[in-house]
Amino acid sequence: MDKETLAITLGIIFGFAARLRLLQSDYRQYPTYPHGQVIHLALGLIASALGAVAIPALLKPDYTAVTFLTLAAQQFRDVRNMERETLQKLDETELVPRGFSYIEGIAMVFEGRNYIVILAALFTSAAVMFGGWITGVVVGIVAIVLSSLLKSGKNMGQIGAVYEVPLRVEGASLYAADIYLMNIGLPDNRKRILENGVGIVIEPLNASSRITISNLGQRQAILHDVSSILGVTRDSGEPALTPLAKLDLKDGRLGLVTLPQEKNIPKIIQVIKNVPVLESAVRKPNQFDAKKQV
């Protein structure tokens, strides 16, 4: 086998392995069905083939082959649109929707992962071309490990303290501790919310996390995750039984009422702590430098 073929083969193998490793179905239950997974694996295979071919083509030298890479980037941007559209359609049938920010985050990840696959394949094939097949294998394994590290972002537990508070009703108003949540007209609904509901407060740790927590998309993501993992006592035609999050404007604490089917407080707190911090919700006012001239 000549060097080019070996480089391309190893590049594809490691690129594909990286995609396999990044594709996991977890509690978000997406993509779950084999067909959904096949779509992403097939795209991953194409991505790895593209990455693997680039360096051998450059060395050959076959410069036109490299221009195909730009064409490929265009292809993978469509992945994001595809995911966004699917998830938005599905969101309409959710009792507690994910919200646009969460969907955008997931769609972005799907696009990003294809680029990671291209890079992993590219580095592997480059290593084979300049080193040998052993170097290629080592670089490929390192690339897969690095790509797994890129997978994880921050979660809510790192930016806020999460604890349970009692829910109470004053007249028709529902409060979580001292944070006003909503006005519930029917006494029957008030009773059901007090019975099934769990009040939670998320206290931001600093100024940056205060802004993140106040983001509406981030709040919806928290409510969606709690509802999808622990179930939700809700149905259509029951608008009062809506999990809800409201801010205390004075100190930035977020008060939530969740309506889990399984009233397991430590688990609810753990689920909230594991909710990913959405990229679109992150702001960093701490890094603003007043002395710096813009």
Add this chain to the structure above:
Amino acid sequence: MNEKILAIITTAPDLVAGGGSPVFVTKDEEELLERAFLLEKILDAMVHKLNESTYIIVKH
């Protein structure tokens, strides 16, 4: 603005003037709650209590 008052239910019609949403006048509080419950289910919109005599149905 997506919020919209779909209906008003009251036992004190003199406190409510029609302004685009239907007003349901009831005899007493029991009937008021029953009407509010029914309308909540039918309209899939939330019941809010304004005061002892008036409830509104709001689509959020």
